[in-house]
Amino acid sequence: MHIVGRKKEILRLDRFVESKRSDFVVVYGRRRVGKTYLIREYFDNTFDFQVTGICNGSKEMQLANFGLALQKYFGESRVPRTWLDAFSLLQAGLEKKNTGEKLVVFLDEMPWMDSQKSDFLRAFEVFWNGYAAWDNNILLIVCGSATTWLTDNILNNVGGLYNRATGRIFLEPFTLGETEEFLKDKGIVWSRYDIIQLYMVMGGIPFYLSHLQKELSLAQNIDELFFKPHGKLWNEFNNLYATLFKNADAHVKVVEALSQKNKGLTKKEISEATKLPENGTLTKILDNLSNSGFIRPYNYYGNKKKQMTYQLADYYTLFYFRFLKDQNGKDENYWQNTLDNPAKRAWCGYSFEQVCKDHIDKIKDKLGIAGVLTERSSWSSKGEPGAQIDLVIERRDRIIDLCEMKFSQSEFAIDKEYDLILRNKAETFRTETKTKKALHLVFITTYGLKRNMYSGIAQAEVKGDDLF
Known part of the structure; x- marks a missing residue:
């Protein structure tokens, strides 16, 4: 075995x-x-x-x-x-x-x-x-x-x-730790920074991981699998949904709409974006996608109506809509030749957030609250445009962790301007939610925080290594 x-x-x-x-x-x-x-x-x-x-x-x-x-x-x-x-x-x-x-x-x-x-x-x-x-x-x-x-x-x-x-x-996809174990078993020894990036592209799906070649770099592997014509995963999307769902086109419309909205969409918003009627059929489609792990339902903090919001949770699907769909004419070495551009940075930020949300147990371990009952949600200000917190962990010990998730190539530095944004965001959260609980700002980053005069605003930090 x-x-x-x-x-x-x-x-x-x-x-x-x-x-x-x-x-x-x-x-x-x-x-x-x-x-x-x-x-x-x-x-x-x-x-x-x-x-x-x-x-x-x-x-x-x-x-x-x-x-x-x-x-x-x-x-x-x-x-x-x-x-x-x-x-x-x-x-x-x-x-x-x-x-x-x-x-x-x-x-x-x-x-x-x-x-x-x-x-x-x-x-x-x-x-x-x-x-x-x-x-x-x-x-x-x-x-x-x-x-x-x-x-x-x-x-x-x-x-x-x-x-x-x-x-x-x-059977769920591999975690980051299991992905690292799988790669080592294949003779692939990469840094954890690279493994996190790999996970952001394809998640912990063993079939995808099995096609990686140890003699190639991460960027070379991605080009080889996805961007070269007739690469092993070049046509994966066309097979993925068609073999799972009878009404595959409608399911694809939903995930495509969600791929365009990082904060997610409600059922009503999905109906408007896809032109699918807001009825029992759409509810069934959302249940299908949720049960299969393609989307993630969640609540906004303080949402008394309990109106569910849905987020795209499948890494490969997100990667497909951001980079692979309509890729005709793209350089077959696209990933190697675009190591840093706006589209890639935006994708990195969102996909890293999903990695963090998929490893909440590891985050709780690092924060020392593994045994504490928690509820997770997101929050968006009603009066301050752009003020949002993508991961809120409400703890039974009357503390609320406001988590900032940042993908960075080195230690993440908080400057004066960002420090002010963070303070205003926390104050707006307290004012709008009327919470009496203690608020802790938690930074989850690839390499941790750079020590400076503003880094003390964070009560705790979680590094990429802690997610393994």
Whole structure:
């Protein structure tokens, strides 16, 4: 078993294997995040039955594929005509194989098996409820990138599969620390500054990280993967959303609108920007994108109406809209030749903020409040244009951390003008929110603060190293 990171997931799989009952485990998460790899590596690619659904395959094609798997594992020569027939043959094969040891069944890309009018789900329901759940030796693992299908049809099922899943593993992208571990495993030794920049481009997505070449610099790798015609990730965006969502165009409209607004948009604002009706369909699209990790819902501090604001949270999608969309004619060495320009600086600032928000636990560790109950939000002044705080951490110990996040190539220096801006911002926050709690200004920067006569305004600082 060769798995980098994923310690919590491995412990959970250990418990399922050791369980004295049958388990039905749902593994889900963003496309390319390593779901199939995790399961195949953990079980050393050895299953009692395994089959992978076919993208856009017809009912007949899916059943024929299932039949081939039945032949491989059980020597079954019959090709199932219906899904009820298919799961009946699977049950018969498992019963013959059952010696009291745990039987592992892995249905990969399960959502793809449920083609139109196939009755797949009903047949699967009969298999689990009528046989597998009562055998006590079955470990059934279902997996898929179509998080929406798994959420609607399995996890939130209100029919025969209601509350049937005994375990769920939502596989998240690697953290910065896990990304560093993954790179070292590939023989890539980069500075943490470079790893943070890499994360800002593609996040902790193992599939993307696997294409990095150790003999190239970070900038060379980015050009090689994204900017050179037919690079390995050159056309990734066109495949990403189309394989996940049925109404992919509408989902893309939403993330494109969010890519243009760093502070995020409300549902109403998204409707106005995309021309999509503000109805249940839009709500479903937002839920789909949120459940899949592409967008992040959050509240503004003091928002009594609890009106949700949505921010783009997927690094690759942001990178695509800022630099890759309509890139025809761009230099194939674009990233190396534009080491510093306004567009890049603006992107760096926003993307670094997302890195910080994805590592709140590390920030809390550094601040010494790991065990303190907190709520995070953002804040924007109603009366002072431009006065906003992108990360507010409200603590149970009656302290509010106002976090300034700055991506910098060296120590960040606070000058007289910026010192005044910070003081006014904190005072405006106190006045408008009417809070009686203590306000602490926290700086989160790549290399920390440069010591000068103004740096004392920060009660605490978090450096890039602390995020690992």
